[in-house]
Amino acid sequence: MLFDLDGTLWDPESHIFATYAEVFREHGHKLTRRHWESIIGTVGFDLWSELEERVGRSLDRAGLEDRVAVDVEKRTSLLQARPGVRNLLEQVDSAGLARSIVSNSPARWITRCVRQCGIDTGWHGIHSPDTAGIRAKPAPDLYSKALRRLGVSPEEAIAFEDSPTGIRAARAAGVHCVTVPNEMTAGLDLSHADLRVESFRHVDLAQIIDSLLAPGNNRAPLVPATGR
Secondary structure: OOOOOOOOOOHHHHHHHHHHHHHHHHOOOOOOOOHOOOOOOOOOOOOOHHHHHHOOOOOOOOHHHHHHHHHHHHOOOOEEOOHHHHHHHHHHOOOOOOOOOEOOOOOHHHHHHHHHHHOOOOOEEEEEOOOOOOOOOOOOHHHHHHHHHHOOOOHHOOEEEEOOHHHHHHHHHOOOOOOOOOOOOOOOOOOOEEEOOOOOHHHHHHHHHHHHHOOOOOOOOOOOOOOO
């Protein structure tokens, strides 16, 4: 079982958007939700160039980045795992299946977030683009690395994602994908996922496995983590 972090296991997306939007407002411009939706799940986006173009001058980018980092940490300091996540992780563990985090976020952010959410134990691996030569999603590299680490084939894995970027990465790696959208991604095109579930509260692991491995799906059975 392979889990995205931001927007999936926990949901800081609206808080991060609000932080950037506030900086834009302070400079007399608006950062629209539609624009933000176009970069959800990606890395390397450059909002400061756009803001500089709008205001017609250079900005203290390092200062803005520091300001955003501090404000995001404050806004998200009390966030917990999305409702139903703990129950699903318990189902995964009870079934004897391995679980890993596959995220575009830096490893230090992942470590902080899972600890804050109280879900920092039981992971067989944490995979982020910090490793040299590993491309971020939507490239399949992170998922491929997670599969190699677990010693399983793509057909033996299920990914949980919230965004089009993450879904494309999972599917490009040949992995089953369940999308559990959040407030910011619910209106995006998530149709490339194998299944869509509106909340982790509604996720039953056995039913998801049965649905993805139904006759005609030509998918191999999931392999338990025991002995991996």
